[in-house]
Amino acid sequence: MSEVIRIENLRKEFGDVIGVADVSLSIERGEYVTLLGPSGCGKSTLLRMIGGFEAPTSGTIWLDGEDVTDLPPNQRAVNMVFQDYALFPHMTVGQNVGYGLRVSGVPRAQIRARVAETLSLVGLTDKADASPAELSGGQRQRVALARAIVRRPKVLLLDEPLSALDANLREQMQVELRNLHDRVGLTFVMVTHDQSEALVMSDRVVVMRDGRVSQSGDPVSLYDAPANSYVADFIGATNLFSSPVKVSGGKILVSCFGQELEIDHPAVGDAPVGNAPAGERLFGFRPEKARLIRSNGSVPGGNCLKGRVETVLYHGATIRSVVVVGDGRILVDTLLDDTFDPARHVGAGDEVFLDIEPHKIMPFSRDGAS
Amino acid sequence: MRLATRSRLSSGGVLSLPLVWTFLFLFVPYGILFIYSFWEKKFPTFVPAFQFGNYLELIVDPQYVRVLLRTIKIAGLVSLLSLLLAYPYAYFLVHKVTRPGVRLVLYMAVVLPLWVSYLLRAYTWKTILGTQGVLNSFLVSTGILSEPSSVFLYNQTAMVVTLTYVFIPFMVMPIYAALEKIPRNLTEASRDLGMSALQTFVRVTLPLSMPGVIAGFTMTFCLSFGDFIAPFLVGGPDGMMIANVIATQFGAALNWPLGSALALVMLVIVLTIITLSDRLQGVGKGKYA
Numbered sequence: 102m103s104e105v106i107r108i109e110n111l112r113k114e115f116g117d118v119i120g121v122a123d124v125s126l127s128i129e130r131g132e133y134v135t136l137l138g139p140s141g142c143g144k145s146t147l148l149r150m151i152g153g154f155e156a157p158t159s160g161t162i163w164l165d166g167e168d169v170t171d172l173p174p175n176q177r178a179v180n181m182v183f184q185d186y187a188l189f190p191h192m193t194v195g196q197n198v199g200y201g202l203r204v205s206g207v208p209r210a211q212i213r214a215r216v217a218e219t220l221s222l223v224g225l226t227d228k229a230d231a232s233p234a235e236l237s238g239g240q241r242q243r244v245a246l247a248r249a250i251v252r253r254p255k256v257l258l259l260d261e262p263l264s265a266l267d268a269n270l271r272e273q274m275q276v277e278l279r280n281l282h283d284r285v286g287l288t289f290v291m292v293t294h295d296q297s298e299a300l301v302m303s304d305r306v307v308v309m310r311d312g313r314v315s316q317s318g319d320p321v322s323l324y325d326a327p328a329n330s331y332v333a334d335f336i337g338a339t340n341l342f343s344s345p346v347k348v349s350g351g352k353i354l355v356s357c358f359g360q361e362l363e364i365d366h367p368a369v370g371d372a373p374v375g376n377a378p379a380g381e382r383l384f385g386f387r388p389e390k391a392r393l394i395r396s397n398g399s400v401p402g403g404n405c406l407k408g409r410v411e412t413v414l415y416h417g418a419t420i421r422s423v424v425v426v427g428d429g430r431i432l433v434d435t436l437l438d439d440t441f442d443p444a445r446h447v448g449a450g451d452e453v454f455l456d457i458e459p460h461k462i463m464p465f466s467r468d469g470a471s
Numbered sequence: 472m473r474l475a476t477r478s479r480l481s482s483g484g485v486l487s488l489p490l491v492w493t494f495l496f497l498f499v500p501y502g503i504l505f506i507y508s509f510w511e512k513k514f515p516t517f518v519p520a521f522q523f524g525n526y527l528e529l530i531v532d533p534q535y536v537r538v539l540l541r542t543i544k545i546a547g548l549v550s551l552l553s554l555l556l557a558y559p560y561a562y563f564l565v566h567k568v569t570r571p572g573v574r575l576v577l578y579m580a581v582v583l584p585l586w587v588s589y590l591l592r593a594y595t596w597k598t599i600l601g602t603q604g605v606l607n608s609f610l611v612s613t614g615i616l617s618e619p620s621s622v623f624l625y626n627q628t629a630m631v632v633t634l635t636y637v638f639i640p641f642m643v644m645p646i647y648a649a650l651e652k653i654p655r656n657l658t659e660a661s662r663d664l665g666m667s668a669l670q671t672f673v674r675v676t677l678p679l680s681m682p683g684v685i686a687g688f689t690m691t692f693c694l695s696f697g698d699f700i701a702p703f704l705v706g707g708p709d710g711m712m713i714a715n716v717i718a719t720q721f722g723a724a725l726n727w728p729l730g731s732a733l734a735l736v737m738l739v740i741v742l743t744i745i746t747l748s749d750r751l752q753g754v755g756k757g758k759y760a
Contacts, residue, residue, distance in 0.1 A: 154659055174662040181663045187656040191678050200674075201664030252664065 111160035122312035138309035180249040188233040195229035259291040358427030365459035388432040507731035525732035546695040557642035625707025642687035649683025689748040
């Protein structure tokens with residue numbers, strides 16, 4: 102694979118506010134990259150700078166080896182799918198899709214052919230003469246897609262493309278969009294604030310925070326090995342706690358809301374020993390990594406916390422239990438598979454033990470920004 | 472059932488006053504004009520009759536047709552000039568002025584003159600264009616003219632200038648509203664799809680702002696078409712418009728039947744224009760769905 106976009110130290114300031122703070126990023130040809138983060142993290146600004154709608158304060162954008170930093174949008178071989186589609190209301194669906202071809206001096210017959218081909222690609226062949234106002238939200242989304250890919254851009258930019266759709270349609274479009282990407286073989290760069298959307302659709306997720314890249318990686322590594330507590334908390338849920346690290350009897354011990362837990366992680370092998378607050382670090386584990394055991398008076402073996410169930414939330418495929426441990430609350434997800442026995446499961450008010458394997462506890466740096 | 476009856480009664484009550492008002496002060500006068508238009512001129516006044524002589528005279532006597540054509544020409548020129556001035560201004564306000572405060576001030580600069588009496592605003596141009604006026608003093612003091620000229624005032628150009636000044640807010644307002652309503656991402660999408668700024672204007676912004684242009688054109692045209700003051704103040708001998716002729720028929724000429732016929736012809740023309748404008752606007756309805 103070769104690099105299609107290279108972004109070097111890109112920065113955008115809006116007055117005193119820093120939208121994007123010196124981001125460097127490289128995107129491979131054919132990759133599906135998602136820029137993920139909460140609103141205000143700079144992901145949309147970054148996308149709009151690639152599209153040419155915002156001028157960077159400093160830094161460079163290379164598109165296929167060419168410096169496009171100062172080029173207007175119409176001179177960049179990238180196309181954008183806008184958040185609310187931005188279809189031209191005074192044109193038919195076919196005219197919308199063909200709009201971008203009219204400028205390049207493509208002969209009429211060829212424009213018609215390519216419009217028809219692209220509309221069939223998104224399954225809207227019979228809507229060519231319809232007005233955008235007659236279409237449903239999902240259909241408009243497809244027209245916007247067709248209009249953007251008909252020019253065969255080097256990179257397709259998608260600005261929260263599915264946010265205007267309702268939940269069911271959104272899930273369906275996630276799959277369709279991913280399939281379309283695989284079929285047309287274009288490079289997709291998508292902005293979203295929806296972490297599950299990012300995980301489902303992308304080859305690579307770039308998690309952003311305060312205008313910076315917090316972590317960039319494939320969905321599995323982001324989930325299994327978040328680089329910091331911010332990513333851990335933003336992607337999926339994580340039980341976070343702060344604790345000093347202490348070594349005793351060859352075991353590394355931390356304190357989770359007042360109770361001792363053993364951890365086993367290469368990164369904390371050389372952790373500072375002792376109870377000095379300066380040595381405190383953040384630790385966390387995923388809710389589905391812990392196991393709940395109903396207390397029958399005796400303390401079970403293993404690496405356990407003792408707590409009391411506060412609430413049990415039914416999620417369909419899983420059950421989430423909120424367990425009060427000391428002055429903290431810990432989430433535990435239990436998979437509702439065939440071995441699950443509702444009669445034996447914990448309920449609100451039950452005293453429970455919470456079993457977690459030492460190597461499933463992840464250490465993070467204190468500030469969470471690393 | 473009873474509730475429905477009561478609500479129908481109360482809504483009738485709310486509407487009755489405006490309905491009575493409209494009937495008394497709109498339909499009744501038009502009815503009177505309509506009846507008068509069939510009456511007959513009999514020196515020294517006029518008598519009841521039912522004949523089409525007044526309408527026939529409007530067609531046969533070329534002076535009425537001439538005034539009508541002149542009125543249409545002047546109203547058309549006023550609308551065109553207003554459009555040429557108002558569109559760039561509204562575009563500038565919507566797209567180039569980024570600070571809302573500045574935009575408001577510039578918008579109010581156009582709307583504010585509407586709060587000043589129409590007569591005063593028209594009269595202002597007499598003091599600008601007259602032989603003792605601002606324009607002449609300027610041209611003489613700069614040496615462009617050796618003595619004040621009388622060519623600026625009392626002609627059709629003076630009327631067009633005055634009427635344009637007076638009615639241009641009615642062009643700026645709807646165009647501004649139409650331009651502001653166009654989602655910004657449509658122009659971005661057009662640029663993104665390879666169009667230059669000019670192509671984007673021609674293919675996206677202009678077509679989508681047409682409802683505003685049509686509304687503005689209709690308003691300035693109809694208002695200028697029926698204007699009576701500007702011809703009177705700055706028009707001069709060849710500046711008479713149809714409203715002045717009607718006024719004369721009801722005044723000095725004492726021929727109410729002919730005046731009524733002329734007024735009704737004018738009403739039909741204006742209603743036709745408004746209907747056409749409505750149709751044109753209807754074409755672009757329901758766009759931003």
